Amino acid sequence: MATERNVWRLARRPVGAIAEGDLVYASEAMPEPEAGQFVLQVLYLSLDPTNRIWMSDAEQYMPPVEVGAPMRGLVAGRVVKSRKDGVAEGALYSGIGPWADFMVSDGQGLQPMALPPGVPLSVAFGVFGLVGPTAYFGLLDIGRPKAGETLVVSAAAGGVGQIVGQIGRIKGCRVIGIAGGAEKCRFLVDDLGFDAAIDHRGEDVGARLDALAPAGVDINFEQVGGPILDAVFARMRLFGRMPLCGLIASYNDTMERQGPAAWRHMLMRRLTVQGFIVTDYADRWGEAVAALGGWMAEGRIKTRQDVRPGLDRAVAHLDSLYTGGNFGKLLVEVVPDAARI
Structure with missing residues (x-):
């Protein structure tokens, strides 16, 4: 010892x-x-x-x-x-x-x-420890995805985002990921099966959303905040849902940021915006682990x-x-x- x-x-x-x-x-x-x-x-x-x-x-x-x-x-x-x-x-x-x-x-x-058979500790911990249940409960309980809807995921190449997008595809959604850099965007589409990806470092997020989702966005799984949130918020459809998982763009701020410029859309489009913390679902943790483990075993979720x-x-x-x-x-x-x- x-x-x-x-x-x-x-x-x-x-x-x-x-x-x-x-x-x-x-x-x-x-x-x-x-x-x-x-x-x-x-x-x-x-x-x-x-x-x-x-x-x-x-x-x-x-x-x-x-x-x-x-x-x-x-x-x-x-x-x-x-x-x-x-x-x-x-x-x-x-x-x-x-x-x-x-x-x-x-x-x-x-x-x-x-540990599931053949799954290294780093993978099991990385998926089941926090990010997998966050993706599972945030998207399914708050986002309530339906087949044919458009789902946008910010920070899509991170731990939570990559799983959110794949669950969205399992549920029949059209999935658009937002990430920083061409390599991450290629990973989302080529490796994880996202329908499209937007490089927020090299592309105009709003303009790309207009091209990729001309009818608007049904679900925005939000993790970033700031201008990316504003761009998606303005393009939400009637009765859209926004699971609010994080606002990492503001965590190092020394002054309070103003809220999204498009708050009026929440009223006129009857949007649901709900913040959540994954520990709210502690009594259902096993449900998420079982579902995620099953999808991983089937090859439907990669991480x-x-x-x-x-x-x-x-x-x-x-x-x-x-x-x-x-x-x-x-x-x-x-x-x-x-x-x-």
Whole structure:
């Protein structure tokens, strides 16, 4: 067993983009598990847009990370020591944990993981840990897709967006993805089966939507906000639905942004805009995992993980989420294979 662990702690609340010194990486003594606890060696850390929200003291769905406390994230790992009945050494667990290579837990916030046959831990964690259920419940419960409708997905080459678009295709929708860069757009169409893709870095999103969806948009799965949201909002059809998953374009803002310029469309077109947090569906998690696992086994859903090495580089890796530098679900490989206990 290790006697030390490496951990990121929140040193101060970021103002705007995360700056050097906002989080501090250091080694510290490894706490011993007490009766009813176990030690998890963290193998993968999920990096998600919500990490930036947790660093702030703004209104949010969980208590903010306290200054001086370990940074919070979604983790997956293997039990290396257990003093808790029912938790065996070698078992895989995932859930909420610190940005660290080891953690001591009583099990709160963690769930056992069972890997589907032939599915690596990185893929299972990347899909079932957070993004798959987010896509599943957001699109099906709020978007309510119907065959023949037009679905637009922003941040479509990211962890959630790639799955949303494929579920939309399964449900018979015409799917248009919005992503940053020609390579990502080719991936959406050629690999994932999207009907079309718009490169927001090189194309006019509004003009391309007019060409690709002249009759308008029925469902907008929104993750970005800002001008992209405005462009889609203005082209929503009567009784359109907008699952609001995130607003990553504004997470580093230091001043409050004005709302979409097209709010009047919500009234005149009788639109439904509903924000949601995937933990709202915690009691139905198994439903999403079963459905997604079935579609993956059938080859109807493919996923791409963007796995980056090194816990010590987690902050730099996180920045790529806000600059569009990730391609697929962003994970940190905390412990390489050779160093796993």
